[in-house]
Amino acid sequence: MTVEKHDIVIIGGGSAGIAAAISAYNNGCKDILLLEKDAELGGILLQCIHNGFGLHRFGEELAGPAYAEKWTNMLKDTSVKVKLNTTVIHLHKDKTLTYVNPVEGYVTISAKAIVLALGCRERSRGAIATPGYRPSGVWTAGTAQKYLNMQGYMVGRRIFILGSGDIGLIMARRMVLEGAEVLGVAEIMPYSNGLPRNIKQCLDDFDIPLYLSHTVTDIRGKDRLNGITVSRVDDDLNPISGTEMDFDVDTLLMSVGLIPDTALLTEAGISLHPKTKGAVVDEHMMTDVPGIFSCGNGLHVHDLVDFVSMEGEEAGLAAAKYAAGNLSGSRGVKVSAGEGISYVLPSYISPQDMEETLEIKLRVKKNARDVKLALRQGDKLIKELKKLRVAPSEMEKLKVTKAELKDVTGELSISLEN
């Protein structure tokens, strides 16, 4: 059996994958195949009918489907081949992969370069081991969003939300607008995990209370949820007895974190980052399997779709170069997260191979004001960026140029300094 071979195969037709495909095409690669598991392109954007997408990339505020449409229209002007309803089942180190769809069945193909744009999944109630019964009525915010925005059904009338992730905040507003009552949002951390604008527009404007340093400690209802208990937590995040508050609700939505989808990566032997839970990548978004790239929420979870698209574009460019034989793939120096930083991406930078500029992405561990992000090799300061305020919920970027890194020979580190 001959295996069909493409220059680039992109797995995932959401914001990252579409951007990667267009970017690879615009950078000279004409044999690109994009595989999407759903019946249409756009990924999770299709159920995000609220506004706020595109400000950074297009300078205008769009709803999710409109933002997706802008990209799919751009894709139409390319020769990228798209296969819908197509799920990738296997991915191997040698850059062969097997997909399945209703028309062709199981098909194995290979590629010179593969871009993974796999998106992320939501942490579930099971993953955080919330005690109580296991009735119907507990969903991740995204699942409720799909029922509501894609299918037109309400999952409940009296809602409580655990976790202040952005999808949870947006669903709080959305459920209220559809006539449900949202009794509150509990966040286990002493700060919100959502964007400040979402706290303002989705909770404050609707008088929905946000209980910081609180979590759900009991779920009641044998069949359908009929109540929950919320407790305050101490500094070690353990519930404090005596602080219990009961809420009579029929629905609990979970917005307790997003995790990159990495089942395929494990099979291919791609190393995973302990903090981001996505792949370990270099400055070209290349994983430790040469020729396999990763981007978007499948690499690390972003706050804004614009940045997902832009990262997809970077990965598309790199894949095009690799497919054309113009990317060495030599691994550069390690970049690590220093004091106050939870992760940096990429994990490796090669000052020789990098593009003229590179945006290093990072997240801080805690809210802070009047600080500096400092990039150092040992004690030597290479670059610093002053910030009025930083928050774990907001991804930071530190832009470096090839010239700034030309003398770098050893491990780099970024830390948060006063």
Add this chain to the structure above:
Amino acid sequence: MYDIVIIGAGITGSFIAHKLSKRQCKVLVIDKEADVANEASMANSAIVHAGYDPKPGTLKAKLNVIGNRMYPDICNELGVQYVKSSAFVVATDASESRILDTLKTQAADRDIECRDITGDEARELEPNLSAKVIRALEFPTTGIIYPWLVAIALMEEAVLNGVELRLSEEVLSIDRISQESAHKSSPDSCDSASEGYRIHTDKGSYECRYVINAAGVYADDIYGMALGHKPEFSITPKRGEYYVLDEMEHPVVSRVIYPVPGPAGKGVLVVPTIHNNILLGPNSHIADDKEANNNTADALSYVKESVKKTVDNIPFDKVIRCFAGLRPSGDTGDFIIEESKELKGFVNVACIDSPGLASAPAIAEYVTDEVMKEQFDYDRKTTYIHGKPITYMGALSDEDKNRIIADNPDYGEIVCRCCLVSKGEIIDAIRRPVGATTVKAVKKRVGPGLGRCQGGFCEPLVVDILAKELGIDKTEVRYDSKDSIILMEMTKSVNKKEEA
């Protein structure tokens, strides 16, 4: 009039129904749950124990050993997976080692294969075994199964061969039929054995000659309904809580790891599953009531601490779910499997806690061929229809998959991306003889929702398929019981559009 009514469609009820489906008798199975194997048979350690630990001379000891030997062939015949995973019982000090001596003797007495190895030898086979382990007994005949799949396959075959199954139907009361009234309802049967029972449910009444009470935690209540007074045994639900770890290429252990058994039972285990998940649990705690299968923070932290005693490097960040099950534990400590001394023809199959799952096939045989040997001496059916095992696409070669997809493209449409379940497999689960009618029943048969996203991505799609297949509105689709509503109503905007 039925010959036999079985109350309870758990693993024992299903094995008994299957056994009786081969004989020329009219059998009805009633269960209050929306699916077969939905309570204790669903939420347990999913192990076919070898049988070395029950107290000598008990029914548990006898039936566990026989059941363990019966399982591989039965699963093979039903087309259900059975994996002989083997097990270690591990000791971490001298006193625990003495308990191993006892188990070793019991195993020898019961002719159970057993290997006595040192801690280091055990760690060579299970590298994540704790350094504290000084000695282990290996029991190679220990097996792992999906208990609900065994029960479903048994019940499907039983139904194909004439057994009637009524789910979501709750027994409310049981009357004895006197000879007189039995005459009225069944004029042909006027021999002395025509006494029987009338079972009233929330949906109807059924008359039968014999009752098999396999009602799990409710078996004492069911028996009490027929007796009209408090029965001589009572059941105390003992809750066991578990964590489920995500499927991994190399799970932390490849065999079942038991600590030495204690007064509370087998202890907290580390159990691999057929699909490379890991179960951690259970604790044992008396539940407030017979429905209290909730998880509790205390028990979950106890489980977490306990497993660390036997196994290192457990990836707790891979937890995808917690669950709890209720053991129907009796006050004698042993199974109660006998015809009632007060009620002729009323057979209690009660107090089936651990090793109930492992014993279930032997329990069924014991009921039909020993306890009720004379009464159930019906002729064998001359023709018997064998059920068709569920087709799992993942288990087929690419050629076979493609042949099936060419015939029906639904098998090429992946609905559950964690467990890679196709739309075709879900439709099949709904259309089968004991077809799935709920989201949970679909999950039990073919897997969507068992994976790491816990149904986050696939539940809306499964709801859609169920509604279409069952010809009901999506708001009528249930997660499990009739009250486990998923969707409340259509949105205002959609309703308005429709009104316009």
